[in-house]
Amino acid sequence: MHGQHKDEAPVLNNPVPVRHPGRWVSAAIILLLVAGFLQSMFTNPNFRWDIVGTYILDVKVVQGVGWTLLLTVASMVLAIVLAILLAVMRQSDNPVFRWTSWVWVWFFRGTPVYTQLVFWGLVTVLYPAITLGIPFGPELFSYALSDPTKGLIPAILGLGLNESAYLAEIFRAGLKSVDKGQQEAAEALGMSKGKIMWRIILPQAMRIIVPPTGNETIGMLKTTSLVLAVPFTLDLTFATNALANRIYLPIPLLIVAAFWYLLVTSILMVGQHYLEAYYGKGVDNLAPAAVNPAAAKAAGAGDAQKSMKMDFPEESAR
């Protein structure tokens, strides 16, 4: 502030910080509660930690984790593909596409996933065969429907189609969040509709889409426990329930299931972190891209980012 003193090192203010006694009190209360709970976990014999230990790596349990993962991944992949399609259809100039997308979301979001799972389990009863032909006329082609997968395909269809309705809305919000100027700039360059969507709009929309989709994926992991409605009977919840019913000890097997669900959720959260970093590039994540090593070198490699921020403080504030 005082120009004539600019060579002297300033005396730092070093103020006395505001005290927060409430933090100490609340920490003490919470620690006490946690300690009490931990003590009960180790002293209450009803937890049956020995049974937890016996079954945590049981073949049926580990296989159940595998099936649950398969159901989660397969139904999410199906849902994501459908959701992109539905979101793009919703923005289409073609009124038939817009209307179809709207009705799809209305139906699959408007009925319980449990009901849909039961329905998909009964499809082969409702339609023993698919027949292609002229309505009320001759039959051209017929295919007998059967499910050799013992409920896996109906389960994936039920979970995936239901989820697609929710994801379609998330994708639609993501696509809408991209500035209109991006579309115009790409159009002005003569890019085709498809290229504009895949190369310009969708990658930017992903920044908005990934966090809620990660949320949905973790939700799906646990929704797979409903597949007994199909019925599909190999997933983690069914496997641990079956074991619990056999030995009349539900609590240790609930702990086994909870442990595995938490473990998988934690791994998914790590994956989501990396996905967010990838799609945040240029916006949230400003690590210099390694496209052109020569240019990166010229710009001063690792220091480039720092020095750029110094040059344009108002830009980095955005």
Add this chain to the structure above:
Amino acid sequence: MTVTAEMPLVKIEGLHKYYGHHHVLRGIDMTVKQGEVSVVIGPSGSGKSTMLRCVNLLETISAGRISVGGQLIGYREVNGRLHDLKTKEIAAQRREIGMVFQRFNLFPHKTALQNVMEAPIHVKGQSKADAQKRALELLDRVGLGDRSGHYPSQLSGGQQQRVAIARALAMEPELMLFDEPTSALDPELVGDVLNVMKDLAKSGMTMIVVTHEIGFAREVGDTLTFMDGGVVVESGDPREIIANPQHARTKEFLGRVL
């Protein structure tokens, strides 16, 4: 598109534009010759940006015709009746026309280099190596050879706009449209962008520039068009119009911006 010396590269005839009942353009006629720099000025809401956006069909044309290089923009004429072109055909016409926006509209998820390489690779089908070589040349030309690995958010507004110019030039257009290219810039960054545009004009590029930079019009412009209320009020030699405007509205506008 081949153009003879006497034929104008851009011809706008009787252009009208409605937004609902709002009559934004009320019959614009304008021609731009090959290699000419045509500067368009006017108060905000005069329709100058809308007119520019009609040239590459970012706005639909309500009435009138625009042709670039002798080719009708947006339509095919069959037996005196106009037929809308397909999206693909419109995209092909746009490849010949570069556009620079007021808000730059760089792709934020791509580096400066990737922004410039995008269209040559994915529209023209150039090899990555060729596109990169050319893109680095163009970034050099706009004075940003050392910033190729930076994302738009790491560049100042003026640098972003120069990358945007390089991106448009990478398609080797016959015509460049500038929609208020310096209006969103801090005053000290305007000069660098104008210098790039001056160099471009000197190299013989045909340009239509919508701007508030009267100095640029005087120095670089071959023609100056003053628009107000959706019509062309006055058009001619920039230095003459700026020094001696014929219409009261032109006089009033120049009095306010000079």
